[in-house]
Amino acid sequence: MRLLTRISDVQRALDKEREAGRRVGFVPTMGFLHEGHASLMRRARAENDVVFVSIFVNPLQFGANEDLAAYPRDLDSDLSLCETERVDVIFHPNVDEMYPDPNPFRVTVGEIGSKLCGRARPGHFDGVATVVAKLFNIAGPCRAYFGRKDAQQLVIIERLARALNFPVTVVGCDIVREPDGLAMSSRNIYLNGEERRAAVVLKRALDEAAAAIGSRERDARRIGNLMGSRISSEPLAKLDYAAVVDAETLEDLDRLDRPALLAVAAWVGKARLIDNTTVTPEGASSEGSS
Amino acid sequence: MRLLTRISDVQRALDKEREAGRRVGFVPTMGFLHEGHASLMRRARAENDVVFVSIFVNPLQFGANEDLAAYPRDLDSDLSLCETERVDVIFHPNVDEMYPDPNPFRVTVGEIGSKLCGRARPGHFDGVATVVAKLFNIAGPCRAYFGRKDAQQLVIIERLARALNFPVTVVGCDIVREPDGLAMSSRNIYLNGEERRAAVVLKRALDEAAAAIGSRERDARRIGNLMGSRISSEPLAKLDYAAVVDAETLEDLDRLDRPALLAVAAWVGKARLIDNTTVTPEGASSEGSS
Numbered sequence: 001m002r003l004l005t006r007i008s009d010v011q012r013a014l015d016k017e018r019e020a021g022r023r024v025g026f027v028p029t030m031g032f033l034h035e036g037h038a039s040l041m042r043r044a045r046a047e048n049d050v051v052f053v054s055i056f057v058n059p060l061q062f063g064a065n066e067d068l069a070a071y072p073r074d075l076d077s078d079l080s081l082c083e084t085e086r087v088d089v090i091f092h093p094n095v096d097e098m099y100p101d102p103n104p105f106r107v108t109v110g111e112i113g114s115k116l117c118g119r120a121r122p123g124h125f126d127g128v129a130t131v132v133a134k135l136f137n138i139a140g141p142c143r144a145y146f147g148r149k150d151a152q153q154l155v156i157i158e159r160l161a162r163a164l165n166f167p168v169t170v171v172g173c174d175i176v177r178e179p180d181g182l183a184m185s186s187r188n189i190y191l192n193g194e195e196r197r198a199a200v201v202l203k204r205a206l207d208e209a210a211a212a213i214g215s216r217e218r219d220a221r222r223i224g225n226l227m228g229s230r231i232s233s234e235p236l237a238k239l240d241y242a243a244v245v246d247a248e249t250l251e252d253l254d255r256l257d258r259p260a261l262l263a264v265a266a267w268v269g270k271a272r273l274i275d276n277t278t279v280t281p282e283g284a285s286s287e288g289s290s
Numbered sequence: 291m292r293l294l295t296r297i298s299d300v301q302r303a304l305d306k307e308r309e310a311g312r313r314v315g316f317v318p319t320m321g322f323l324h325e326g327h328a329s330l331m332r333r334a335r336a337e338n339d340v341v342f343v344s345i346f347v348n349p350l351q352f353g354a355n356e357d358l359a360a361y362p363r364d365l366d367s368d369l370s371l372c373e374t375e376r377v378d379v380i381f382h383p384n385v386d387e388m389y390p391d392p393n394p395f396r397v398t399v400g401e402i403g404s405k406l407c408g409r410a411r412p413g414h415f416d417g418v419a420t421v422v423a424k425l426f427n428i429a430g431p432c433r434a435y436f437g438r439k440d441a442q443q444l445v446i447i448e449r450l451a452r453a454l455n456f457p458v459t460v461v462g463c464d465i466v467r468e469p470d471g472l473a474m475s476s477r478n479i480y481l482n483g484e485e486r487r488a489a490v491v492l493k494r495a496l497d498e499a500a501a502a503i504g505s506r507e508r509d510a511r512r513i514g515n516l517m518g519s520r521i522s523s524e525p526l527a528k529l530d531y532a533a534v535v536d537a538e539t540l541e542d543l544d545r546l547d548r549p550a551l552l553a554v555a556a557w558v559g560k561a562r563l564i565d566n567t568t569v570t571p572e573g574a575s576s577e578g579s580s
Contacts, residue, residue: 007455103402104453105454108397108398109395111393130454133423140457159391163391163424164423
């Protein structure tokens with residue numbers, strides 16, 4: 001396993017792999033790795049010849065009042081997890097290496113970046129799209145792996161790859177959860193014991209919505225309200241949104257007549273947590289969202 | 291020589307070349323090819339194994355009141371020029387192939403895109419950067435060739451490649467001129483006989499400025515005024531700008547104490563024409579623009 005900090009070293013290392021006909025699988029991360037990241041690495045390991053992992057806390061995707069400085073970091077532990085997962089190359093650049101220019105060019109994602117998490121985090125997805133475009137160009141991967149916990153991010157990256165014709169297959173991977181259902185996230189470290197127990201309310205809200213849909217509820221507003229009320233019933237949680245949207249376009253739905261993304265976001269203590277599930281209601285076409 | 295219209299066909303064709311270890315040289319064009327384009331192709335032919343030319347009039351880089359519909363097109367003549375220059379693959383997509391999504395993602399270039407031509411053409415360079423990013427991803431070139439006539443475009447594409455880490459060497463190629471000095475441009479076709487003779491005033495203004503600098507003039511405003519007055523003295527020309535800027539940053543200069551770009555733009559009849567030259571005043575460091 002090689003740890004590289006310079007862009008030119010990564011390009012040289014991976015050019016050599018590609019010239020030898022080996023396929024690169026890419027797992028972009030912000031470090032503080034957990035079992036969710038490990039599951040992406042295992043998928044990349046199974047499907048590619050070379051596994052490339054980036055560890056970079058990208059300042060461009062943090063707002064002025066967000067947790068950039070506090071974002072948890074633990075490189076030694078990250079390296080050990082990567083070693084276990086048989087990662088070949090790790091890229092861990094500093095901010096100057098990635099953004100030498102104070103006014104870097106941006107990849108902008110338009111309206112889809114203003115929905116859901118984008119409402120509370122203006123510019124966030126432009127920052128994500130920009131760093132992912134850079135990393136795609138640096139690594140030249142054949143496939144790139146993203147967790148479904150960041151559902152909006154996954155939709156946007158899939159669109160980015162199509163819109164700018166990156167020759168990369170974007171692979172979405174299932175959410176990995178703690179035994180009580182909480183979605184794994186590096187930000188869970190912010191939670192104290194009481195908050196940690198409270199945080200499971202996001203998953204519970206999604207489960208109740210899914211159960212209601214199983215009982216033939218099709219009114220999107222009622223489903224959204226159900227999730228919102230459940231989260232608001234938890235004194236330690238502060239609801240950001242509880243949304244029922246088209247799984248592809250992220251447009252608000254009135255009725256569940258197509259594959260839908262149920263998505264929730266809430267503050268629990270210092271942590272802004274998100275979770276989601278996708279449902280395809282019986283009788284809805286799974287290609288019906290065009 | 292192969293003429294392809296589908297992105298997937300280009301990717302398949304050029305993947306095969308790259309897998310065989312052959313380097314792709316890329317010449318992006320909007321067609322209606324002239325000797326300027328031919329000079330880019332010859333350079334690409336000399337420096338690469340495979341020469342790839344795109345012919346695409348990119349709607350994203352035209353403003354609402356610009357000449358998108360009128361922009362001259364002549365595919366047969368273009369193909370014949372490409373054949374002569376031993377081009378290997380031509381990509382000639384339609385607009386739907388390049389922009390299937392009505393709200394495509396954009397590459398935005400920031401402030402540098404608002405200077406010079408960007409003042410009269412807001413959004414133009416975002417449109418250029420977006421299509422070039424797409425074409426870089428589609429073609430995977432080793433080198434890409436751009437004419438220096440579009441000096442601001444060249445600076446912006448060089449920055450784009452660095453800012454988003456495209457693994458492409460951007461090569462700037464000298465302006466090719468008509469015998470009387472007019473810079474070759476597809477838009478010269480808009481000029482009638484009288485306008486064609488008047489159009490040489492842009493080059494004359496640049497020559498006079500260069501002569502003044504040769505005679506130790508170092509005041510940027512006086513040099514700009516000299517060029518502007520010369521162009522305004524031509525009744526058929528309507529000045530857009532006559533600028534003296536840092537050759538790398540495109541920031542306005544007060545004194546010529548570093549390599550400078552002298553750039554002019556004017557309307558002659560229906561044609562918006564541009565021209566430029568770079569000067570490094572004696573005694574100025576050629577690395578002095580940082």
